[in-house]
Amino acid sequence: MENITTPGPTRYSDIELEEFRQLIQNKLDIARDEFAELSAVLNGSNSNDDNSGAYATMEDGAATLEKETVYQMAARQKKFMEQLEAALVRIGNKTYGICRATGKLIQKERLMAVPHTTLSMEAKLRQN
Incomplete structure (x- = not known):
């Protein structure tokens, strides 16, 4: 008699x-709403007409810093949305x-916490 061991599942059912797709879609919907809010902030406030002198210069500097911060947040949000969309493509496939490093299934708990990940904890720890 042969001793055959089954390696375990090679993909999720x-x-x-579908459970992951719903989780990711919900996160994507929220991310899109937040991105829209950040974009509205970037496209909105540009009026500081009644200020004068040094005070206006300080306010302009603060406004520039705030705008840069919002821009960085929007860029991160856009990247996050792209990662979630790529995860939906992988679900479809x-x-x-x-x-992507080991070829093994990523733990379900990790996917629930970080649904756009493409690395298992084993591979992620090896990366550092």
């Missing part, structure tokens, strides 16, 4: 993939949850 369609039911599990049925490759979601497979570590």
Whole structure:
């Protein structure tokens, strides 16, 4: 008799993939709303007409710093949205949850916490 060991699942089931899809879609909807708010801030406030002298210069500097901070937040949010969208593509391809470094399934708990990840904890720790 041969001793055959089964290596375990090589991908998540369609039911599990649907659960992940819903989680990611919810996160994506929230991220899009937040991105829209950040974009509105960037496209909005530009009026400081009634200020004069040094005070206006300080306010301009603070406004520039604030705008740069909001811009950085918007850029991070856009990248996050792109990562979530890529995760939805992987779900469609049925490759979601497979570590790109080890080829093993990423733990479900990790995917629930970081649904756009492409690395298992094992691979992530090796990376550092």
